[in-house]
Amino acid sequence: MDEPSEDTKSASVEELLPILGQPSSRRTMLKGAGAALGLAAFGGAVWPLISIPENVSVDEFLQQHYKELSDQDKEKVFTRLEEEAKEDYGADVTISDQLPIPGVKFGYAINLSKCNGNGKCMEACSEENNHHRGVDQSYIRVLEMQKGSMNMEHGNTTYDHTVPQDDKFYMPVQCQQCDNPPCVTVCPVEATWKEDDGIVVVDYNWCIGCRYCEAACPYHARRFNWEQPEIPAEEVNPDQGYLSNRIRPQGTMEKCHFCLHRTREGRMPACLEACPTGARVFGDLNDPESDIVWILKNKRVFVLKEELGTKPSFFYFFDS
Amino acid sequence: MCVKKVAMCHFAHFKYLLTALQFTRSHKLNFEIRGTLFANVCSSTVTLIIANGNFTNMRIQVMKSLIQSIGPNTLGILVLFLLFLGSILLVAASFAGETAVSQENGEQSRSIVESKPASPASTNYPILINRPSGPPRVDTGMEDPHGNSITVACSTCHTTRKPNITNRKASDLDEFHQKMPMSHGNLSCVSCHNPEDYDSLKLADGSRVEFTQVMKLCAQCHGPQTRDYRHGAHGGMNGYWDLSKGPRTRNNCVDCHKPHAPQFPKMRPTFKPRDRFLNPVKSHEK
Numbered sequence: 001m002d003e004p005s006e007d008t009k010s011a012s013v014e015e016l017l018p019i020l021g022q023p024s025s026r027r028t029m030l031k032g033a034g035a036a037l038g039l040a041a042f043g044g045a046v047w048p049l050i051s052i053p054e055n056v057s058v059d060e061f062l063q064q065h066y067k068e069l070s071d072q073d074k075e076k077v078f079t080r081l082e083e084e085a086k087e088d089y090g091a092d093v094t095i096s097d098q099l100p101i102p103g104v105k106f107g108y109a110i111n112l113s114k115c116n117g118n119g120k121c122m123e124a125c126s127e128e129n130n131h132h133r134g135v136d137q138s139y140i141r142v143l144e145m146q147k148g149s150m151n152m153e154h155g156n157t158t159y160d161h162t163v164p165q166d167d168k169f170y171m172p173v174q175c176q177q178c179d180n181p182p183c184v185t186v187c188p189v190e191a192t193w194k195e196d197d198g199i200v201v202v203d204y205n206w207c208i209g210c211r212y213c214e215a216a217c218p219y220h221a222r223r224f225n226w227e228q229p230e231i232p233a234e235e236v237n238p239d240q241g242y243l244s245n246r247i248r249p250q251g252t253m254e255k256c257h258f259c260l261h262r263t264r265e266g267r268m269p270a271c272l273e274a275c276p277t278g279a280r281v282f283g284d285l286n287d288p289e290s291d292i293v294w295i296l297k298n299k300r301v302f303v304l305k306e307e308l309g310t311k312p313s314f315f316y317f318f319d320s
Numbered sequence: 321m322c323v324k325k326v327a328m329c330h331f332a333h334f335k336y337l338l339t340a341l342q343f344t345r346s347h348k349l350n351f352e353i354r355g356t357l358f359a360n361v362c363s364s365t366v367t368l369i370i371a372n373g374n375f376t377n378m379r380i381q382v383m384k385s386l387i388q389s390i391g392p393n394t395l396g397i398l399v400l401f402l403l404f405l406g407s408i409l410l411v412a413a414s415f416a417g418e419t420a421v422s423q424e425n426g427e428q429s430r431s432i433v434e435s436k437p438a439s440p441a442s443t444n445y446p447i448l449i450n451r452p453s454g455p456p457r458v459d460t461g462m463e464d465p466h467g468n469s470i471t472v473a474c475s476t477c478h479t480t481r482k483p484n485i486t487n488r489k490a491s492d493l494d495e496f497h498q499k500m501p502m503s504h505g506n507l508s509c510v511s512c513h514n515p516e517d518y519d520s521l522k523l524a525d526g527s528r529v530e531f532t533q534v535m536k537l538c539a540q541c542h543g544p545q546t547r548d549y550r551h552g553a554h555g556g557m558n559g560y561w562d563l564s565k566g567p568r569t570r571n572n573c574v575d576c577h578k579p580h581a582p583q584f585p586k587m588r589p590t591f592k593p594r595d596r597f598l599n600p601v602k603s604h605e606k
Contacts, residue, residue: 101562111553111554114554116584116586116587117589118587118588118589118590119589119590119591119592120590120591122591122592122593123590123591126591126593135593135594136591136592136593136594137593138591138593141593142589157592157593158592159589160589160592161588162586162587162588163586163587163588163589164586263561265565266560266561266562266564266565266566267559267560267561267565267566268557268558268559268560268561272557273556273557273558275556276556276576276587277556277576277584278554278555278556278557278571278576281552281553282561283552283561284561284562290561291551291552291553292552294551294552294553295551295552295553298551299553317553319544319548319554320544
């Protein structure tokens with residue numbers, strides 16, 4: 001039984017926390033310790049709400065995962081991101097949310113007999129996808145490879161001479177949009193997933209930047225934003241998608257998304273349109289009449305690192 | 321009752337259904353559930369028919385869950401059935417003398433039913449192939465009083481001269497065209513040029529072909545390339561992969577290959593990502 005304290009002033013406090021009025025004993029000491037631990041745990045649980053960094057708005061902090069957002073939520077989020085782009089970059093952008101086209105499965109093929117390593121695809125990617133101009137980032141790496149080897153680890157990305165060299169071939173590598181994507185499996189927060197049209201996307205606002213996916217990807221296709229991207233206002237591509245080419249925050253992962261803000265509208269990816277050799281072919285793998293299906297049926301085709309079982313939607317082929 | 325919306329969802333996404341039911345209750349709307357209508361195609365699909373409500377948002381959520389939960393083939397069937405069911409209900413509703421169904425606002429554009437083309441074959445955009453504008457004009461090296469260079473048609477000179485069909489190289493010529501690079505197999509000038517009318521070309525069988533139809537000429541020898549071109553595996557393109565959404569523009573042979581020296585030119589890479597392990601980062605220099 002509790003013994004009421006004689007001090008009337010503290011009576012109200014005791015009503016609230018009756019443990020204060022109890023005589024000191026081992027039991028009350030343990031009770032007190034338990035209550036203190038409980039308070040500490042509660043404080044720890046709500047601490048993130050209090051310690052929101054200054055450059056993160058409350059809306060941004062409380063933003064839900066992309067898949068949990070209702071259409072009203074999305075509208076609010078997109079408006080906020082558009083305002084942020086205006087504030088940080090001085091550019092009027094439109095952020096859209098293209099959904100997968102039902103029944104479409106995207107595939108991409110590169111003709112290695114045609115590719116000459118000129119790197120226009122990387123340039124187009126950088127411009128289209130609002131990459132950090134400080135490092136001229138791109139989702140594509142064009143590897144210069146010794147003829148006779150398919151070992152991508154021996155490829156060289158830093159060649160700087162007239163192309164093509166006679167003893168070399170050139171292999172652009174970007175996200176292979178695997179059907180069995182290791183990067184998705186390792187993500188601890190489900191910030192990256194595979195959409196119905198085969199594109200593996202990232203919710204840049206949900207990503208915690210742990211870079212597990214970068215380590216898991218056998219194609220070195222994922223990029224980390226070490227810095228807040230720097231893009232001159234006139235170079236910002238205003239046609240942006242939430243899951244694709246909007247300006248990514250610092251500390252998040254990003255990757256090729258087959259330009260989904262374009263391809264889900266039926267347009268070609270930017271790297272394909274930029275290719276001067278016509279080495280790139282894009283299309284719907286579910287459409288038996290599409291160009292890409294003809295190539296898969298009639299050309300010598302291989303997929304990169306097939307032995308890993310990642311099942312890419314990205315193919316390489318030769319003319320003869 | 322006036323039927324406003326017909327929506328379906330997968331039982332796995334039960335919370336969307338519950339949201340819908342709560343909404344209908346709170347707005348005192350009539351609703352009914354038709355469970356497991358499509359037991360054969362999709363084992364646990366529910367059809368929800370809701371009356372007189374603004375259900376745009378709910379429907380989109382439900383539709384999204386529908387796409388996630390079922391395959392594309394069954395979706396087609398479901399969409400057809402949905403339209404069928406909707407039309408029947410609409411007819412029944414109007415027959416009962418109710419007021420007409422009001423139209424929805426613009427948010428509907430995200431609806432799955434509308435984004436799927438009804439008949440792709442009939443609405444396809446064309447594939448446009450670039451074409452040379454006509455016979456080329458040759459620069460004479462002279463300028464008119466306004467400073468514009470004077471160009472002439474091929475026939476200006478060639479109608480007055482007898483062709484020498486043994487000429488193979490530009491350097492064989494007595495005058496004009498002498499510095500033109502010519503490395504196209506073993507071809508001679510008149511393999512492609514028409515000695516009877518230099519404003520046109522000729523096929524191997526001697527028949528005339530216009531400059532605008534040059535691909536027909538190239539295709540005589542370059543069969544594999546032509547086959548690949550027809551299937552999109554050769555030659556660059558721009559525009560739309562999905563011809564139901566927009567047109568596609570394709571290159572002509574001579575857009576990329578010079579007819580007299582057709583090998584694709586060597587290039588110099590102009591763009592290199594400056595990897596932080598290899599080069600200093602530009603932003604730090606600023």
